[in-house]
Amino acid sequence: MLWFKAFHIIAVICWFAALFYLPRLFVHHAMTDDNATSERFKIMERKLYRGIMTPSAVLSIIFGAIVYFYNPVYYSSSAWMHAKLFCVFFLLIYQYMCWHYLKLFRDDKNTRPHTYYRVFNEVPTVLLIIIVILVVVKPF
Numbered sequence: 001m002l003w004f005k006a007f008h009i010i011a012v013i014c015w016f017a018a019l020f021y022l023p024r025l026f027v028h029h030a031m032t033d034d035n036a037t038s039e040r041f042k043i044m045e046r047k048l049y050r051g052i053m054t055p056s057a058v059l060s061i062i063f064g065a066i067v068y069f070y071n072p073v074y075y076s077s078s079a080w081m082h083a084k085l086f087c088v089f090f091l092l093i094y095q096y097m098c099w100h101y102l103k104l105f106r107d108d109k110n111t112r113p114h115t116y117y118r119v120f121n122e123v124p125t126v127l128l129i130i131i132v133i134l135v136v137v138k139p140f
Helices: 002-031 035-070 073-077 077-106 116-118 123-137
Strands: none
Touching: 002 035, 002 077, 002 123, 035 073, 035 077, 035 116, 077 123
16 A cells, blocks of 8 residues: 555656756747747647646546545545645646647747736645645645
8 A cells, every 4th residue: 555655656746846846948939939949848838748748637536546446435525635635636737728829839820918818827836835734734
């Protein structure tokens, strides 16, 4: 059981690293007007999304589900877990939005300024803070 928790935490850390970094790439990509640099950002964004973000999200969910179903009575009756899963749902929506923006950049159709992506970049930080507090403190 502890191995699955450890792998869950490792996958979550990798997932958040990508969730923090990809929108940062969007910030810089939105600021560039150089074609060669834009093409480099497209490669970096694609590799990060496909090679780290998506596999880490999948592994986070798989290992999290294993931990959950190891003691479903406890977790299903814990309000903090319901709130955590609600936050994870928003992280998945956020990742979908990253995929959408990645496609816009890939197709040279981005219309949003870098300031938008600077704000967008803060969403996973807020969700991470909430999730850590819910899991550690279990306020309800």
